[in-house]
Amino acid sequence: MGFPHPSHRQETPLLTRHFGEAEARTLDGWKKRGGYQALEKVLAMTPGEIVDIVKESGLRGRGGAGFPTGLKWSFMKPGDGKPHYLCCNADESEPGTFKDREVMRWTPHALVEGCAIAAYAIGAETTYIYIRGEFTEPLLRMERAVREAYDAGILGANAMGTGKRIDIYVHRGAGAYICGEETALMESLEGRRGNPRIKPPFPAVSGVFGQPTTINNVETLAAVPEILMKGAAWYKAMSLSNPKSTGTKLYSVCGNIRRPGTYEVVMGFPFKDFLHDVCGGALDGRKLKAVIPGGASVPIQTMEEAEATLMDYEGFAAQGSMLGSGGVIVIDDAQSMVAVIARLTRFFAHESCGQCTQCREGTAWTTKIVERIRDGHGTMEDLDTLVEIGENMTGTTICVLSDSCAVPVISGITKFRSEFESLIHGKRVHSVLTAVA
Amino acid sequence: MTKPSVGGLESPDLSSHDATAHESAPHVPVFAGAAREELDQLLTRYPTKMAALLPALWIVQRERGWVSEDSMAEVSDLLDLTPAYVKGVVTFYTMYHQHPVGKYFIQVCTTSPCGICGAEEVVKSLLRHTGTGDLGLTSRDGKFTVIEVECLGACGFATPVMINEEFIESVTPEKVPGILEDLA
Numbered sequence: 274m275g276f277p278h279p280s281h282r283q284e285t286p287l288l289t290r291h292f293g294e295a296e297a298r299t300l301d302g303w304k305k306r307g308g309y310q311a312l313e314k315v316l317a318m319t320p321g322e323i324v325d326i327v328k329e330s331g332l333r334g335r336g337g338a339g340f341p342t343g344l345k346w347s348f349m350k351p352g353d354g355k356p357h358y359l360c361c362n363a364d365e366s367e368p369g370t371f372k373d374r375e376v377m378r379w380t381p382h383a384l385v386e387g388c389a390i391a392a393y394a395i396g397a398e399t400t401y402i403y404i405r406g407e408f409t410e411p412l413l414r415m416e417r418a419v420r421e422a423y424d425a426g427i428l429g430a431n432a433m434g435t436g437k438r439i440d441i442y443v444h445r446g447a448g449a450y451i452c453g454e455e456t457a458l459m460e461s462l463e464g465r466r467g468n469p470r471i472k473p474p475f476p477a478v479s480g481v482f483g484q485p486t487t488i489n490n491v492e493t494l495a496a497v498p499e500i501l502m503k504g505a506a507w508y509k510a511m512s513l514s515n516p517k518s519t520g521t522k523l524y525s526v527c528g529n530i531r532r533p534g535t536y537e538v539v540m541g542f543p544f545k546d547f548l549h550d551v552c553g554g555a556l557d558g559r560k561l562k563a564v565i566p567g568g569a570s571v572p573i574q575t576m577e578e579a580e581a582t583l584m585d586y587e588g589f590a591a592q593g594s595m596l597g598s599g600g601v602i603v604i605d606d607a608q609s610m611v612a613v614i615a616r617l618t619r620f621f622a623h624e625s626c627g628q629c630t631q632c633r634e635g636t637a638w639t640t641k642i643v644e645r646i647r648d649g650h651g652t653m654e655d656l657d658t659l660v661e662i663g664e665n666m667t668g669t670t671i672c673v674l675s676d677s678c679a680v681p682v683i684s685g686i687t688k689f690r691s692e693f694e695s696l697i698h699g700k701r702v703h704s705v706l707t708a709v710a
Numbered sequence: 711m712t713k714p715s716v717g718g719l720e721s722p723d724l725s726s727h728d729a730t731a732h733e734s735a736p737h738v739p740v741f742a743g744a745a746r747e748e749l750d751q752l753l754t755r756y757p758t759k760m761a762a763l764l765p766a767l768w769i770v771q772r773e774r775g776w777v778s779e780d781s782m783a784e785v786s787d788l789l790d791l792t793p794a795y796v797k798g799v800v801t802f803y804t805m806y807h808q809h810p811v812g813k814y815f816i817q818v819c820t821t822s823p824c825g826i827c828g829a830e831e832v833v834k835s836l837l838r839h840t841g842t843g844d845l846g847l848t849s850r851d852g853k854f855t856v857i858e859v860e861c862l863g864a865c866g867f868a869t870p871v872m873i874n875e876e877f878i879e880s881v882t883p884e885k886v887p888g889i890l891e892d893l894a
């Protein structure tokens with residue numbers, strides 16, 4: 274089932290099918306549901322065979338960038354005499370995104386098993402699951418699951434009696450969106466400020482503690498046991514659109530929508546049906562106005578674009594946005610787009626690590642100007658200035674947080690220009706998003 | 711042997727949450743007894759001592775309610791770092807308190823997804839009912855501090871509110887008085 278609503282008949286629940294079942298959280302309950310069979314199966318295979326299956330399945334990273342997972346794993350060179358690490362990115366701080374939280378709350382063993390399989394496939398002796406500090410419940414659930422797995426001999430020096438060492442540790446973050454960026458996460462894990470690193474070198478060459486490292490999102494790793502149990506062909510067949518986007522995807526849906534929650538559909542599912550049918554559509558008496566479909570970092574879609582979208586990596590791109598993290602923010606006609614965008618730029622300004630000038634200055638100035646427009650003190654020139662600053666913030670920094678701040682501003686001004694102009698021309702637009710006085 | 715906790719989460723002991731602690735009192739070490747054992751265990755998880763810094767700071771905050779300069783100095787000694795380095799790290803992350811806070815530290819998400827579902831009204835209700843007056847201030851009785859925070863990763867359950875280590879979903883202004891009563 275989905276969460277917190279029962280599964281919709283149009284969903285394809287794989288990772289979400291045990292959400293809401295408290296028993297699935299325990300090792301026994303998880304084993305009853307087929308847990309750890311995939312791990313047992315793969316420990317009899319060679320790492321190379323596992324990587325090939327994951328490559329063949331077409332699984333792509335669910336953390337935002339959509340990089341092919343099998344290919345990423347193939348960059349690791351087990352047996353080169355160095356220590357190797359796996360990092361699981363459970364920092365989930367992208368506004369609109371809360372799917373990894375549900376995976377960890379309801380099916381923590383799916384993630385432990387996925388980590389163990391990935392660790393074996395890339396030759397990592399040690400795995401760190403880096404969980405954002407605010408996720409107190411997921412932290413406890415994951416720590417409990419890891420402990421159970423150690424106590425049962427699934428993890429440790431002699432994992433599942435194979436003589437192979439698989440260690441998994443849960444590591445708590447301390448409040449910083451930027452630590453979800455992969456190299457910032459590694460810095461943070463090492464006990465430093467979470468400043469992203471210049472790439473190259475890429476993590477597979479020099480990652481955490483300067484050693485070869487693979488980093489994957491929670492949802493990516495949780496999908497791995499399913500793929501190895503049922504095969505690459507089975508996973509690949511789950512696509513309504515094109516062979517580049519395969520399997521199922523979790524979407525966390527929030528904002529002005531009747532049934533917010535986490536849903537799972539196959540790649541290529543029509544976004545129109547998803548929004549209006551699966552998620553229940555607009556609240557009474559309201560109309561949907563815009564959607565940010567992949568977390569706050571992706572371009573805003575008009576309803577026209579959204580309703581023409583097939584939900585996969587290429588489908589969102591073809592309709593002016595990106596799949597991103599799958600965090601769907603729905604905005605209705607009671608909201609001011611300018612107020613929504615102003616609050617998003619404030620988010621990015623708050624979360625900028627401050628290393629790069631374009632980002633540190635750009636996020637702050639962008640926020641000042643958008644807020645000024647929101648408050649009725651803007652000028653038409655401000656719109657040009659915002660676009661100019663945004664262009665300066667794109668492709669010019671160590672990581673893409675800077676680009677992400679420009680995205681809602683530029684897509685907002687392009688697609689909802691009239692709302693900016695009405696405010697500039699002195700017409701107040703109703704909004705619940707006003708600053709606390 | 712004590713099992714190391716995840717970020718100091720296993721035994722949230724609010725009685726030790728001392729909002730009246732002063733820097734001038736002599737520093738009583740945090741890392742003695744069980745806390746020291748916990749840290750020693752944590753050190754086995756990482757190839758460097760520095761990597762145990764965030765977990766160590768979590769233990770400090772659990773034991774003392776906040777992270778004082780003296781505690782930072784203690785941690786820096788234990789992990790072979792300088793106090794200035796530790797302070798640099800502490801100040802980067804939003805969750806370490808650099809000052810004593812109320813017994814109940816209340817964080818409300820107001821980022822856009824929650825904002826368009828009425829988070830600002832929840833903030834106002836919390837400020838009114840806790841008597842803190844403004845964001846970041848502590849109520850006179852030392853009980854409450856309310857702050858606004860960025861996305862808590864629970865946007866479908868607007869508005870999420872964290873009170874110390876407890877996560878409360880779907881808070882509305884009307885629910886605030888009841889939630890606060892349950893604390894007392």
Ligand SMILES: Cc1cc2nc3c(=O)[nH]c(=O)nc-3n(C[C@H](O)[C@H](O)[C@H](O)COP(=O)(O)O)c2cc1C
Nearest residue numbers: 334335336337362364365366453454455489490493
């Ligand atoms: C500012 C920023 C924040 C990010 N936050 C997260 C996050 O919270 N969780 C995540 O999995 N990936 C996040 N990413 C993406 C990661 O850098 C990385 O691409 C991902 O963890 C790789 O895993 P995947 O290939 O399984 O998707 C973020 C990227 C940036 C630039």
Ligand code: FES
Nearest residue numbers: 819824861862865
């Ligand atoms: S925006 Fe409030 S929890 Fe994500």
